[in-house]
Structure formats: C-alpha cells, structure tokens
Amino acid sequence: MPLAAEAVPIAGAFVCSLLLYGRIAGVAIEPGWRLLAGLASFFLLFVQLRLIDDLDDLERDCPAGHALLARRAARRTRLVASLAASAILLVALNTSMGHARTAAAAATALAFAAPFVFKRLLPTHPLPCLPVFEGAPFAIFMYGFFLWRDVAGRELSFYVVVCVAGSMWTGYEFWKFSRKVGTNALQPYLLSARAIRVALNALLILALGINVSLSRLASLSQTYSIYAATLPLVWLVWLNASWPGPASRPGRPRWAGTRFIVAVELGLLAGLLLK
Template sequence: MNDTVGGARTGGPRTGSVSRAVRGYLASRFPLPTQGTAIVLTFVSAQLLLDRAVGPVGLRWTGVLGVASFVLLFLQLRLVDDIDDLEQDGGAAGHTRSGLTYGWLTVVVGIVALNLLYPPALGGALAAVALTVLTPFWVKRRLTTRRVPLAVCYETIPLVVMAYPVLFWLSEGGVAPAAAPTAAVVVLFWAAYEFWKFSRKAPDLDYRPYRLGRDGVRAVLLALLCCAAACVATIVVTLPVTWFFIIYQSVLLGLLIAWTAGEWAMAPPAARASRLARALGLAGLIYAVLLQFGVIVEALLWTVG
C-alpha cells in the first residue's frame, strides 16, 4: 500500500522502518534494561557522593538532563565502536555504516541540546565525543598502531565520560568538592566500567584485547579492582561515610578480587565452561550494580541518620 497525502508520500513506512532499526540496535548492542540502568545508577551514585562531599544539597529535577546526557555519551561510544569495527565485528550486522553514522550524529545533537545551558558539562561532553571519534579514526589509523598508546587513548575515553557527572554538578551551581574525593569518585566508577569491559568476554578464547592473553586479562582485572579499592579508601578517608560503606565495599571488592584471581574463574573446566563463562561475562555488570546499590543505601543511611 502506498501511503500518500495529495500525491506526496507520508513517510509512514520509512518512519516505521527507522523505528524498528533503532529498537533492534538498542536491544542487541545497547540494552537499556541492563546497561542503561547501570549507567543511570552510576550518574545517581556519583551525584550522591558529591552531595556527601559538600553537604546536603540533594538531587534536583534538572538532573534528568544530566542522566539523559550520560546515557547518550555511552551510546555514542557504542555507535562509534560499531562504525569502526563494522567489517571485522559481526555484532552490528544488519546495520549500515550510513545508518550508524546518522544515529551517532543524532545522539551528538541530543547531547549538545541537553547541555546548552550548562557550559562546563557541555565542554566535558564535547571533549568525550571528540576523543571517541579521534581515537579510532585518527590516532589508530594515522598516528600509531602500537598497543600501549592506543590503550591509553581508548581507556581515557570512558574516564572523561565518567567526569561528566562532576561537570554537570558544577554546571548546576554545585560547590566544587575537594580534589581527592572528586578524583576518587570519577576513577572508582571508571574502574567499575573497565572491569565490566574487560571481563564480559574474558572466557572467549579469541578475546585478546590489546593482544593480551588470559593471564594478561586477569592481571588487568585485578589491577582495576585494586584501583577501585584505592578509590574506596580515599573516599573513606576524605568523606564522612558510615561503617556500612566501609564494610560493604571492602567485602564486595575482597570477594571479587579472590574470585578473579582464582584460576577456575579464567580457565574453567570444559564441563563448567558455559556456566562460568556466563557468570564471568556478567561479573562486571553485577559489580557495577552492587557498587551503586551500596552507595544508594549509604545515602539512605545519611538521610535517616
């Protein structure tokens, strides 16, 4: 059926196909119920810790703009990665380069629109977008293919993204917290993201980020958990947290370090491979959610205390 009005095509079928493509992409490459929820909770958790650092300010309704921007920053990171790896990686199969590019442009426009009234946040968001694009399409293709410089560039991108909640906080007129707890909050959530990133495909024998073997991936995961532990220690020393936060975060990190260090976690017996592969693939996301859960419970304890 040709949907026209006055001889002109209405675009209904076209709109429907675009909508289906967007829903399909999000479902397969950026599932909002899992990754989206974790990203939202990361923003809220960071804001709560900043609130603790400078006094009881509380979350504002305008924080919705920051949450949306934060989700879009991670979505554009996913889109650029798929555009870069479209020929090598079948993950975005069924999506064209032009479609992914238009999607990325739409997301970037959304980020700019949401942050027009917040110059510090807008500057940080644009810096993250620029790094996201320049690293694969300029640094990797024109400057160097050496893994150490590339690793620094690629892993700096999420660090800049994780600084966005702080910049949004400042954009809303929040008092600038001290440098130590601010850095600890940013790096803590960056380490959680990186742990998810490196752990989600660890059981896959073909998964060799930066040409690392299994032992190399395990070493990176343990280093990230130790980094998170240092950040928690900094927060404990510099912020008036409760004993719940100290015990909860210590136990959580201790269990994760012990589990990750175990040989069975990274090289499971064949009979248990599929089950443990699923467990390890979810470990990073579970850690992120449990980390955020602990921060939210801590904030509730501040309220009732």
C-alpha cells in the same frame, strides 16, 4: 556498559556520583529538568561510545565483497546519521549548562580520537592506545561532576572528582575486561588470558583503594568502610579461585560482567541514603 542490558548500572553510576558530590560538598540539589537532561546525556554519551565502536569495527564486521558492499554502505550511513543526531541532542540537552556541555564535547572528541586518530597512527600496536580508549569512558564519568557543578554552583577539589569518577570507571573497566572471559571472543587489545587476569586483579586493587578513600571523603559509616574494603577482596578471591582453565566448561564466570559495579553502587546507595 552499553547498552540496554547495562541501563541500570549506567543510571546507578550517575545517581551515585551526584549523591557523592553533594555529600562531600554538603550541598543538596533538588530534582529538576537539568538533572533529567544530565541523565539523558549520560546515557547518550555511552550510546555514542558504542556507535563509534561499531563504526570503527565496520570493515571487520562487513568485509569487502560485492555482496556486502551495499550492506556496509547502508550501515555506515545509519551509524553516521545516528552519531550526528546524538551530537545535536547532546548540545540541546546541555544548552544552558556550560560546564556540562564542554565536558560532553570533550568526552565525544576523545571517543572519536581513540579509534580514528590514535588507532590509525598505531595500527599494529593497540596496547599503547589503551590510555586514550579507556580515557574516553573516564571522561564520560567526569561529565557527572561538571553537570553537578552547573546545578549546584559549587567547586570540589580535583582529588575528590577523580576519586568519584574513578570509582565508577574501575567498575566499568572490570565489566569491559571481564565480559568475554571464558568465551572464544577476541579479548580487549588482543590480550592473552593471563594478561586479562592481571588487568582484572589490578582493577580490583585500584577499586579497593578508591572506594576506601571515598568512604573517608564522604564521611560514610564504618559499616560502609568495611563493605568498601571487603567487596573487592571477595571479588579477588572469587576471580582467582574460579578462573577458567583449559578444561573448564565454556561460558562466562558468574563474577564477570556488571555484577561487581552493581554491588559497588548498591553499597554506595545504602551508605549514602541510610542513616
């Protein structure tokens, strides 16, 4: 969900993740500089993901030509410098947090490997690269657990961590695959409109299962459990009932973008904070 326009959902994902880990473990953590450093790192990892994407798209955005060579070189220099600065800042922010530092390094390595290794190995087959490309944001959401582990000094089961990170990740993926629906922009992995629709339906079904599981793991109220089950179903009906057709007016539907993940986060915050 990069960048400025998606700052609220990014912060919400971080806060919800930490609250969920604390609720499930029965451990309260006090606000402090390490949490602020973690939040800054979380934002920075998404900024870095965007910068890597821009670097990968550089040749497409600035095609070869005498008039554009200097512009492309200057932009490449800025992107590389920004990536170097972000890496240094990530190390500095996570110096005293070994697990968080390792998680940030792993997310960074995966983000670089997706376009500059796997995409280069399969240049004409983008779809097989999907697990790596979408694994990078999942690794960023996993960072939240390793930060919490450093701060709280506690362990949680792999299943719990995957559920919490998966809840945030499905919202991110819904944003990613829906944000260009109804426009003439290139769709992710050059998928057809039908394939995008199938992917969005699958993500909502996955979100339904994960969010209901989380409500049980965190012992949230029955009201939240109903909300967690109803929200994806409402989005499923809304999406399929208003899917843009050939005669539809251009423009992104209202159900697309960050609205779903914001609704998920607001429900979680209410369920976690209101007793």
